Amino acid sequence: MLKTFLIGIKDVRLAFRDRAALILMLAAPFVLTIGLGLVTGRFSSNTSSGISDIPVIIVNLDNDQLGNALADVFNSTDLADLLEPTTGSDSEAARKSIDEDKAAAVVIIPEGFTISIIPQQSDFANGNVVAADPVKIEVYANPSRSTGAGIVKAIVDEFLNRVEEGRISDTTSIEQLMFSGRITPQQALAAGSAASLDNQTASPASTLAVKINSSTANGDAVKFDALAYIAPAMALMFLMYTVSYGGRSILAERAQGTLPRLLVSPTNTAQILGGKVFGIFLTGTAQMLILIGASSLFFQLKWGDPLGVIVLVLAAVFGATGWGMVITAIARTSAQVANIGMSITLIFGIMGGSFINLEQMPSFVQMFSKITPNAWALDGFTTLGLGGTLTDLSAPILALVSMGSILFLVSVALFGKKNLVQK
């Protein structure tokens, strides 16, 4: 175990002393991030997120004050660039549209939604001013358009948060006034209805501020930043270069004689290969964390929940390392690894959404993107950028860890058939 660690540390040291590698590992993604940031207007007054025209279907079966308010939010002019809403009346038909990949998500506002939230006359008359549990709004998400679906869900969640905050504070105040005898039940009813209406049907502008935003733990609004998509996209693309560079070092060590020398020392093959894998993992992790730190420092980019970021980085590097090992196991020379690695870097970058948002890609590309660590990790980073936390990352993390595990087993099987010292 100690030797595995020592070999890994040695490889990190060697990687960070290689100027050519440093340029591709750190400088290239950083410069590309700046370039794409300029293109998207991130560094000017234009604050476009780079994500636009998300197709969403609104099925308002409530047709009452709150249902209409939510529908108005989706149709508001402030969200016109971000969303492309259509109205439906049939829940099943709307779900079918999602299954057919015609929209990112459908929002179904059930019948009785308003009534379940705004206190009724009988409730105040009975002294039971806290309404029954509200019926739930359904967001039926398209898994192949996870970013768009995530944004729609964030809008609905924020709307519900506002509704819930208003409902609790208003009913508590009115209840206290009524039980202290300062107002009659009839006055409470009138005040409750008015307060509920005021809160729930506030102008779209007052709620728009949170639509493409999410809230931090302390309630501050955080805008979804274009760089929150671009920076991880570039970092992930060049992460693929880093893992292929690490894989290449195994074959380079064989050619330069240090691998045979390791094999005649009292160090077993598992320790050596484990050390090489650990080195790739450490190098990739260091690269990602440096890029995250640098973009936070220089661009004031907020990556989101720190714990989520760290766990997602580890999972992404693990998944990418699996690919690096498979490439190394297939290739015969370090030059082959370099060529395959650079090709994979670009192909996965494109397929994984590093340049163009996956939702704007054909469905078969979206399907194949699932084999790339880029797509899953980018999905996770977008979720974090929208205010998600570690608990929202179960799907990408599970996918990345599974990917890394399967690919590692494949590479072990492939290595088993090769002679490590044969040139």
Add this chain to the structure above:
Amino acid sequence: MSAILQVQNLVKNYGDFKAVKGVSFSIEEGEIFSLLGPNGAGKTTTISILSTLYMPTSGDTTIGGHSITKDPMGVRGIIGVVPQDLALYEDLTARENLIFWGQMYNLSGKSLTTRVDEVLEQIGLTDKAKDRVKTYSGGMKRRVNIGVGLLHKPRLLFMDEPTVGIDPQSRRAILDTVKDLNNQGMTLLYTTHYMEEAEELSHRVGIIDHGEMIAIGTQKELTQQVGEAETLILHIGENDDSEALAKTLKDIQGVQQATAVDHEVSVVCDEAEDVLAAVVTKANDRGIKIRSIDIREPNLEAVFLHLTGRALRD
């Protein structure tokens, strides 16, 4: 003395190609044993098998009581290896290289630091220890390459042609280091295709050719195989046909062998003085100008020539 290494009928095949053909020999504790043979003779393959890098096709070897096939990890703990090609991390300093390799040989803490300092002193690179290896000259790199093999004070050190491609000064330093190590009690297996190195360093020599051990013994024992034969080395002009001259000289009475390498012709004969005049005459007859002639007493070159009909450098 007891044998620290015993090789028993070692065979290594690569498909139809037989790289090592049933080699057997032993090395006594405290001696320098040289494997002498031309390029491609099987020296590096043999040393790679003995150092547990390759598994033999058949046969076995025990080193310090450990079998290379059954207990390779036991073998690795008591041997040191200095490979023919440099096997270092050029982006690390000499000290960093030595520390890393020491850790791979289970050294740690103060004992590692102390040992690294000792080895740096031994290879004369204490002042350059913090420079990256890629900034070193070829000779300095060779010294670090040797230093790595010494870190854990192995009982048996394998050195595979450590002087190939370096300047005479560095070569001299390496040969002196080998002798020093042996004087300190270390046993060495040294492979070379330079007869002079084998003669200078070795207590015993094994001559290997085409994967077979064709002779083994002390230098005296080996030269006795060619009797009292002497060797004439004829240095001829660059444009002269050395092959044709060698073929002609074989006809002279008293000449045992005649071979040509580059612009030299080696003539093994019973008595140099008896054939010298005839050799010069034959050369003149062919219009070949002899620039100089060396007369050598029986040596390993002559032994190899006697046994194989070829020069070591063929």
